[in-house]
Amino acid sequence: MTAAISADGIRQRYGDVQAVDGVSLTVEAGEFYGILGPNGAGKTTTMEILEGVRKPDEGRVELLGMAPWPRNPKLLPRIGVQFQASAFFRKLTARETIRTFASFYGVGPKRADAMLERVGLTDKAEVMTDQMSGGQAQRLSIACALAHDPEIVFLDEPTTGLDPQARRNLWDLLRDINNEGRTVVLTTHYLDEAEVLCDRVSIMDHGKILHTGAPATLIREIDDxxxxxxxxxxxxxxxxxxxxxxxxxxxxxxxxxxxxxxxxxxxxxxxxxxxxxxxxxxxxxxxxxxxxxxxxxxxxxxxxx
Amino acid sequence: MTASTSTEPKVPAQRGGSGGGASAERERVSAFWSLSRAMLLGMKRDRTATFFILLFPLVFLVFFGSLGKGSSSPHAKVAQVGAVKLFDSMQGGDRAGLDQVLTITRTDDEAATLEKVRKGDYDAMIKQGPDGEVELRFSAADTVRAGAVQGVLGSVVQSANQKATGQPPAYVLDAQQVEDKSLKSIQFLTPGLLGWAVATGAVFGAALTLVGWRKSKVLRRLRLAPVSAGTVVSSRILVSLLTALLQTTVFLVVATNFFGLKLTGNWWLVIPLVACATLAFMSIGLLAGSVAKTEEAANGISQIIVLPMSFLSGAFFPMDGAPGWLKTVSEVMPLRYLVQASQSVLTRGGGVMDALPTMGGLLLFAAVLTGIAWKLFKWEDA
The missing domain is CATH 3.30.70.260 (ACT domain)
Known part of the structure; x- marks a missing residue:
């Protein structure tokens, strides 16, 4: 069985900064995988290379056995990407937003509405996206990433800026998504989040993966x-x-x-x-x-x- | 802790067909329409955009249209002191004709009235002595009106004298105005302002959409979805075309109904003309949006192109008297051709052959600029 994601020696340089410096990783199908690191560690760039929106200077990436770069229309329906910023069309309601994005994948309005229900936004369906709270916007963004039933889901700092209650609600949702058998890749600022959610975590700094393992194993391994x-x-x-x-x-x-x-x-x-x-x-x-x-x-x- | 379940892989749940089993054809069509709908809804709800696309140019039309109306009839204000037999004895049709060119106000105080003429409140003062002598005192503030008042009164006195002889007039002047289309300002302004409105809407629309989408990462979302670039571009074209046609409709309706615009036979040719011009303007916007990194920059670049293009296009005033180098600048900008061709078909009775070469040129311009924009296009900021 091929791994859901495999990356080998990816490197990316922006001017003088080596943002990603030789990252190799493998994510098994159905795994909840986390990339943990401080700002500027290279997490987001690594994610973008995995998603196929950025071409690495060096290295090789495969998603579900296919190269994500150049843009591969066969692969696109099988991956879902949630964005750090709220990347929505202007002046649309939550319902119009998810229906529009779903239509790009040939997914009809019924399934789009069901996803809205799934993330608990049915009562906010007629609210403009720019009027939504941070947590609501994140849930809508996740719903948009899931509407076409992808096998791999990429989540870039989904809980940044949320209050503790909203964070915990989102954790439940993310766990459910993973329990349905989807492979989930998550970047996060928060150590507790990685500890609670991830099967395996890679700790990243200065563009390099320093260590990878199950959170409990990592903790036990250090001189405790x-x-x-x-x-x-x-x-x-x-x-x-x-x-x-x-x-x-x-x-x-x-x-x-x-x-x-x-x-x-x-x-x-x-x-x-x-x-x-x-x-x-x-x-x-x-x-x-x-x-x-x-x-x-x-x-x-x-x-x- | 759930994390302690360590690395044992979960069993992927069974799911129906991987990622949307709909046929490619249906997928394309629905993405096209829903993307177009999303853009139209967003635009409709954006009051600022609606204002700049529709109302702002209309305000100009109303403004210029009203100015034109006023200047076309130099109506003179005349004060009549006491009884003036010459006017008072005029009957029916003659009197009505006089009132069309002069507004006559009766006063009694001669000195005060003369002062008012000096100040320019009245254009002239008229008084008749008991011996029949008619005195006219006019202000030189407006020489055209002063001339008109003198002329009118001269002819009134002449015809009164002639009537007093009891003889029929030997010569009769039959004067009728010839409808000169080039003179009526609304005929000139409507095609010009329409062209300017369409250009502004299409350039800014394309540039700001592109930069806005790139910045908000909507562009990345589109790139990660299985929609073709053709779908995205064609739905944006549809939105711009609908906007331009709406502008055209509103302009023509307002100008014909409220400002007396008279359309000539092949006026409908303005529709394909505006459509081709919209593509040309969109290509300018695409180029600006491909180069610019922020909305502010896109706005600035668009403004730098649109503003000179508008002023040099003949949309606001004729370019006949402009120096040669300015004419050359205006000749490389597409708006000039749209304005000329739509003036031709809307108000000068032009036909298909007046519009076709312009349409071809506009499409060629659009193709070249879109090609350049395509080369410079960036999905991402960095």
């Missing part, structure tokens, strides 16, 4: 330290260091930001027992590694959403 924190003022940093060293605890970091006293360690047990002996457990929090820690370790820089 546990971060333990309690409310400030129960124990000074100096006293804590003395006690912990005496107890033989292995401390990676120890700091007090005047809100909490935090300790990072690979061995939580001795740290917790020292804190318990000192009766300094008020506001206790124990947090394992997250994708953010993975990101930090791979890119060596703070995550900039």
């Amino acid at each position: 330290t546990v971060r333990i924190s309690v409310a400030s003022g129960q124990l000074t940093v100096e006293r804590a260091r003395d006690l912990l060293t005496a107890a033989g605890a292995d401390i990676a970091t120890l700091e007090d930001d005047s809100v909490s006293l935090s300790v990072s360690t690979r061995l939580p047990a001795p740290v917790l027992s020292v804190l318990a002996e000192q009766n300094a457990l008020r506001g206790l929090e124990v947090r394992g590694a997250t994708l953010e820690d993975v990101f930090l370790q791979l890119t060596g820089r703070e995550y900039r959403a």
Whole structure:
């Protein structure tokens, strides 16, 4: 069975900037695949090359066993692309918008209306697209990408700028799309989103894929330290260091930001027992590694959403 | 967490036929119509666009049309002091004829009236003494009117004298106006302003649509959908043609009904002429839209082309007196040919042979510019 998407050594340069620097990836049919990285990492350019709207300087791409560049009308009905910006015709309602886009694929108004229902926009069908909220516009954009029942769906930062409630609603929709058997490729700013949705994630920076794997595997693979924190003022940093060293605890970091006293360690047990002996457990929090820690370790820089 | 299900592949669900099983023919047709419909609806709902395409040129027509109406009859205002037997004794038809050229106001205060003539409130003052002498005092502010008043009164006095002799007149002047088509400004203005309106609508429409679509990524959506470039281009052409024909209809209806435009025999030839010209103007817009990166730039480039083209086309004033190099500039712009040919068929009784060469030239112009635009065309900004 051929992979849904395979890319081999793609490179793209804009002037002095090497936007994509030798990316190779394979996405299996039915997989939910995420590309995670900060702004300017090359995620969007990579997506555009995969979709076939951009010709890479070097490298080879295949979607469903076909090359997406040059424009391949046989392939187009089998892929659906959701856009970062709201790329709609001017002064049309939601219903008119999706019906127009559906017609390009020979899809009739009934199915278009059904998609509107599917993304929960039936009651907004007569609203002009420029009057819709960010979340509604994103859902409409996704509905437009799905109207022709594509096998591969590309989603470029679908939840950027949405409030937490709208984000969670959209996550449910995206999971459903994937559960129907569609291959989904998602770029995102948000680590939690990648962690919750994706089967596999590629972490990208400076045009290169740094690491690929299931989120849980990635987290387990890094040297996982546990971060333990309690409310400030129960124990000074100096006293804590003395006690912990005496107890033989292995401390990676120890700091007090005047809100909490935090300790990072690979061995939580001795740290917790020292804190318990000192009766300094008020506001206790124990947090394992997250994708953010993975990101930090791979890119060596703070995550900039 | 769902993510912990790791890499085990999901089973793709069974789905009916991959991606729209409709026949290619039906697909093309429905995409064409729905794309045209989307553009027309968007345009109809955009009040600014409607204003600039339809109302703005119409405002010009009304403005120029009304100006023309006023200047065609130099009506003079005359103040009559006291009784003037010469006028008062005139009967029926003679009196009505006099009122057509002069507005006569009765006053009593001679000094005040003379002051008003000095100020230009009246064109002339008239007074008759008891001995029959008629005094005329006229203002030199408007020499044409002053001449007209003198002429009219001179002939009134002459004919009164002649009547007083009791003899029939030896010579009778039979004067009738010859309908001179070139003089009536509406006959000249309507084809010109119509051409200007069509040019503005088609150039800006094509340029702004192209840049707007590229910027909003609608162009990318079209590229990612299985619609052919031909479908997209032809539906845009349809929209521009419908716009131009609507402009033509409104212009001709308003000009004939309200400003006395008289159409000559083959006026319908303006329809194919406007259609060919629309293609030529669209090609200018496509070129501007292919080069420009932003709407502002597209607007500017279109303006740089449309404005000189309009002024040099003879749409607003005749180019007969223009210097040679300006004439040359106007000769490479398509609007001039549309204006000349539609003046010919709309108001000068021109026929098919007056329109055909122009139509051919406009289509050739459109083909060449579209070819260049095609070469410069970009799907994406970067």
